[in-house]
Amino acid sequence: MRGRRSIYLGLCAGVGAALWISGGCFAVSPSPQPPGADGGGGATSATTAETGAGGSPASTSSGDDFGKGGAPVDEVDKDGDGFTVAEGDCNDDDTNVNPGALEVAITEPDDTGLVPEPADEDCDGEIDNVLPTCDRNIAPADFDAIHGAHAVDLCAKASPGDRKWGVLSAEYVRGDGSPAEPTPAVGVLDSFGPNVHAQGGTRMLVLSTGRARIAHWPGACNTSNCTSYGPGEAPPGFPQDNPDCPPSSTINDDIGLELIIRTPTNATGYEFAFKFYTFEYPEFICNHFNDQFLALATPAPPGSLNGNLSFDSLGKPVSVNIGFFDVCEGCELGPDELEGTGFGLWDDAGATRWLRTQAPVTGGEQLKLRFMIFDTGDDARDSTALVDGFKWVANGGTVAVGTTPVEDPQ
Numbered sequence: 001m002r003g004r005r006s007i008y009l010g011l012c013a014g015v016g017a018a019l020w021i022s023g024g025c026f027a028v029s030p031s032p033q034p035p036g037a038d039g040g041g042g043a044t045s046a047t048t049a050e051t052g053a054g055g056s057p058a059s060t061s062s063g064d065d066f067g068k069g070g071a072p073v074d075e076v077d078k079d080g081d082g083f084t085v086a087e088g089d090c091n092d093d094d095t096n097v098n099p100g101a102l103e104v105a106i107t108e109p110d111d112t113g114l115v116p117e118p119a120d121e122d123c124d125g126e127i128d129n130v131l132p133t134c135d136r137n138i139a140p141a142d143f144d145a146i147h148g149a150h151a152v153d154l155c156a157k158a159s160p161g162d163r164k165w166g167v168l169s170a171e172y173v174r175g176d177g178s179p180a181e182p183t184p185a186v187g188v189l190d191s192f193g194p195n196v197h198a199q200g201g202t203r204m205l206v207l208s209t210g211r212a213r214i215a216h217w218p219g220a221c222n223t224s225n226c227t228s229y230g231p232g233e234a235p236p237g238f239p240q241d242n243p244d245c246p247p248s249s250t251i252n253d254d255i256g257l258e259l260i261i262r263t264p265t266n267a268t269g270y271e272f273a274f275k276f277y278t279f280e281y282p283e284f285i286c287n288h289f290n291d292q293f294l295a296l297a298t299p300a301p302p303g304s305l306n307g308n309l310s311f312d313s314l315g316k317p318v319s320v321n322i323g324f325f326d327v328c329e330g331c332e333l334g335p336d337e338l339e340g341t342g343f344g345l346w347d348d349a350g351a352t353r354w355l356r357t358q359a360p361v362t363g364g365e366q367l368k369l370r371f372m373i374f375d376t377g378d379d380a381r382d383s384t385a386l387v388d389g390f391k392w393v394a395n396g397g398t399v400a401v402g403t404t405p406v407e408d409p410q
Contacts, residue, residue, distance in 0.1 A: 190202055
């Protein structure tokens, strides 16, 4: 049994960190990009590996080697992790080791004061193996939802017929869950202006009620008001109520990335980073025209609000009213992170700093996760959300729903 996992484990993150362990990635063909969109991507292609964190079966015992129930020992799940030796479990005495587990690199001492010996958690025959990122060379206008998953650093792929962890399906959807038609409301960018960068890999997902583009790029709005999808239907329970500033009940220009994921068997939680921009600052603070960003999880974990994971300590949803709204003229962080985004050009605007949401998960379960943004009450005064840096938590500890500032953003 290895010691407690004491770091966050990411998916398809930077190799230099050597701590974010990924599943397989997909190759993405280079696509032309607008001027200045090339940063961080270059012409390097992603590594192709069509499976998630799986492994090769361990050798089985002889026919004379039986357990107490009369079955061969290699067909008995001794540690109760759902995998037998015959099914590829390379250490049937450790529930954290099996073909459905996340590979973990432990760098901190355990309770004995020693750093545990490296192990092969996912039983793929390699120890602490770190794979390259999978979000290079995705074009800014790309509307393939699996590439959206790559942009947030979810790279491993799973299929219904196996038990490995990874993304089972990905789709861009409207608020009612119906498929969304391709529009510039979705983008995959390596930066958002000169001062805001990806928090994992080389790209991040951008969702907008207007245009998910840098100012003056092809497809950019270049004003504070652009529409994409028109009237929509919000998920049940939304827009999220804010007792001090009740929002309108109608939404417009709703767009989301919906992922169905099989979680690693040794994961206890996950986290992701996001950042919210809006033209509703400062004129529409505490008004019913409050656009919202949601991160909806199904099943809804304890501590979520109708399944929504991202809100401040007072339960306020991600909007112009959230407590972390501190990027603007006269705000704590000033206006620098608006520069070059359009939010610093076309009208008064503001943003949150980079925030990180974490939530608990049951290892080996199927999780539906939807990142979504929508206009509330009208289709004007656009808002944009950046999402990136998804990581699994596999340190054996308890994870609670919560959102906090990223202490040292990239």
